[in-house]
Amino acid sequence: ADQQHIRNFSIIAHIDHGKSTLADRILELTHTVEGRQMREQVLDSMELERERGITIKAQAVRVPYTARNGETYQLHLIDTPGHVDFTYEVSRSLAACEGAVLVVDASQGVEAQTVANTYLAVDAGLELIPCLNKIDLPGAEPERVAAEVSELLGEPGDEIIRISGKTGEGVLDVLEAIVEHVPPPAGDPGAAPRAAIFDSEFDQYRGVIAYIRVVDGTFTKGAAIRAMAAGTEADIDEIGFFTPAMTPVDQLTVGEVGYLITGIKDVTRLRVGDTLTTKAHPATEPLPGYREVKPMVFCGLFPINSDEYPDLRDALEKLTLNDAALTWEPETSDALGFGFRCGFLGLLHMDIVRERLEREYDLELMATMPSVGFEVTLTNGDEVEVHAPSDMPDPARIAEIREPYIRASILTPKEYVGQVMELCQDRRGEHSGMHYLSADRVQISYDLPLAEIVLDFFDQLKSRTRGYASLDYELVGMRPSNLVKLDVLLAGDPVDALSMVVHRDKAYDFGRTLTEKLRKLIPRQQYDVPIQAAIGSHVVARETVKAYRKDVTSKCYGGDISRKRKLLERQKEGKKRMKQVGRVEVPQEAFLAVLEVA
Numbered sequence: 001a002d003q004q005h006i007r008n009f010s011i012i013a014h015i016d017h018g019k020s021t022l023a024d025r026i027l028e029l030t031h032t033v034e035g036r037q038m039r040e041q042v043l044d045s046m047e048l049e050r051e052r053g054i055t056i057k058a059q060a061v062r063v064p065y066t067a068r069n070g071e072t073y074q075l076h077l078i079d080t081p082g083h084v085d086f087t088y089e090v091s092r093s094l095a096a097c098e099g100a101v102l103v104v105d106a107s108q109g110v111e112a113q114t115v116a117n118t119y120l121a122v123d124a125g126l127e128l129i130p131c132l133n134k135i136d137l138p139g140a141e142p143e144r145v146a147a148e149v150s151e152l153l154g155e156p157g158d159e160i161i162r163i164s165g166k167t168g169e170g171v172l173d174v175l176e177a178i179v180e181h182v183p184p185p186a187g188d189p190g191a192a193p194r195a196a197i198f199d200s201e202f203d204q205y206r207g208v209i210a211y212i213r214v215v216d217g218t219f220t221k222g223a224a225i226r227a228m229a230a231g232t233e234a235d236i237d238e239i240g241f242f243t244p245a246m247t248p249v250d251q252l253t254v255g256e257v258g259y260l261i262t263g264i265k266d267v268t269r270l271r272v273g274d275t276l277t278t279k280a281h282p283a284t285e286p287l288p289g290y291r292e293v294k295p296m297v298f299c300g301l302f303p304i305n306s307d308e309y310p311d312l313r314d315a316l317e318k319l320t321l322n323d324a325a326l327t328w329e330p331e332t333s334d335a336l337g338f339g340f341r342c343g344f345l346g347l348l349h350m351d352i353v354r355e356r357l358e359r360e361y362d363l364e365l366m367a368t369m370p371s372v373g374f375e376v377t378l379t380n381g382d383e384v385e386v387h388a389p390s391d392m393p394d395p396a397r398i399a400e401i402r403e404p405y406i407r408a409s410i411l412t413p414k415e416y417v418g419q420v421m422e423l424c425q426d427r428r429g430e431h432s433g434m435h436y437l438s439a440d441r442v443q444i445s446y447d448l449p450l451a452e453i454v455l456d457f458f459d460q461l462k463s464r465t466r467g468y469a470s471l472d473y474e475l476v477g478m479r480p481s482n483l484v485k486l487d488v489l490l491a492g493d494p495v496d497a498l499s500m501v502v503h504r505d506k507a508y509d510f511g512r513t514l515t516e517k518l519r520k521l522i523p524r525q526q527y528d529v530p531i532q533a534a535i536g537s538h539v540v541a542r543e544t545v546k547a548y549r550k551d552v553t554s555k556c557y558g559g560d561i562s563r564k565r566k567l568l569e570r571q572k573e574g575k576k577r578m579k580q581v582g583r584v585e586v587p588q589e590a591f592l593a594v595l596e597v598a
């Protein structure tokens, strides 16, 4: 299409406010996806996304739209995830757009990610189209919510479009507003071609599929291209757009969004954030890159079957292409053998990566306790980064330990302010501000150690506010803390994979709860197994797993043989996720016990 008739936009919202449903209606009303192929959340194509009802990867679809003025436009819709772990996906998508539809659930109101995503869009210079969604719900309060949105945007509330992604009401008004208010892409059709890779995917047969937004010039099938940062050169095998199915075309030009395949299989050679140009007419200046995402939470992933170590490496390499925020390095554990120390944005991200590795790559994994990363200054002045508690240097060599702090923004109805503050204080929080969004809704800010947030903070917050509070946070930097390493000993032997770093004031309580949890999780063995938690050589808590008294099968002797076989089979089943650690069999759950502590 000609440049003046292209509109690139994202849909942004707090989770569950109806982005994916609105995207579905847009695809349906514009006949991009015909009725019989329509299923809910068409764009959430990853199996995991459908099961969990959340969007993980951003998607980019071309939507033809004939507006009320009679002209046909080419819209590119980029659906985005809403969870705080995936903010980086949102900002990358926004960089490929000129506008954003801001969806706010009219029965809920402005929430933490509504605010955070609005700021991201404003910072990216996008034109915002605010909408109140779910107006079909009896509990919708469009007046109240419009006032909150207008307070957030600093604009009058009467321009806000009222819609229902469910019934389709108002959805065409949203498309009209996009055509009218979102500017067409600005690039230069005659300049040296430049395209931003804003996402990518790995296909087993076709190699890297780069999602691109053409900023200047034209990219044509067969042309020789160059990735400016990586220096990679290749020919374009296929170029096209999503409908959402991949649809090949001869070329993509200024402002268009689509994909490109070169046959390159090495995932490091075509990276998200790189700029593509052509060899025939090379650009000199790359496009601005994306903010580097830094993993915040780390855990070890070990194959249960050690033969699968190379497969795990292979799978991680491929996933990294699809997921720029995932990092990994080899890790060796005395307890678990060879594996990888992986870095994630948060616990949801960790959970999803692990599940994808198991499902899509058919691996069986043990995951160790998640931990944040630390910076340590040694007494000799050296600086080290510590990603695994077991790598924490000897206390005698440590001058200072720093841990990541975040600034949390919590939105809550005002009757829960006391509860929220109590929770934050309990998690070593420092109060940094409070702001009324409306007579009833309050935004509270706290600085908190990330370690206190990653485990169960969100669940606690939800349960203390009957689900009404929402949370967003951003990293504010590393700050010194009085931290100690807590070791766990099984049958007298320290188990490196169970070590953790905790605040000194909480170490005793933590040690006690953890040893209790482990006692319940570690199955009885043929002898007593003492479990100890220790700081250095100082034992702070102790429990014992008593030896079992009889063989489980003994009661079947002389009885029904098939019953006995069943029992043995069930026992084997239960052992699936077990690892022999010294003399003790430890189940997967034990390594994650920390998730339930505190």
Ligand code: GDP
Pocket: 013, 014, 015, 016, 017, 018, 019, 020, 021, 022, 041, 053, 054, 055, 082, 133, 134, 135, 136, 137, 163, 164, 165, 166, 167
């Ligand atoms: P997302 O997380 O923002 O992508 O939200 P979804 O599109 O997955 O929607 C979350 C839930 O709200 C789903 O159960 C939808 O069916 C429901 N929903 C979305 N839009 C509407 C609407 O306009 N009316 C009603 N009643 N429900 C809606």
Ligand code: MG
Pocket: 019, 020, 021, 053, 054, 055, 080, 081
């Ligand atoms: Mg969604």
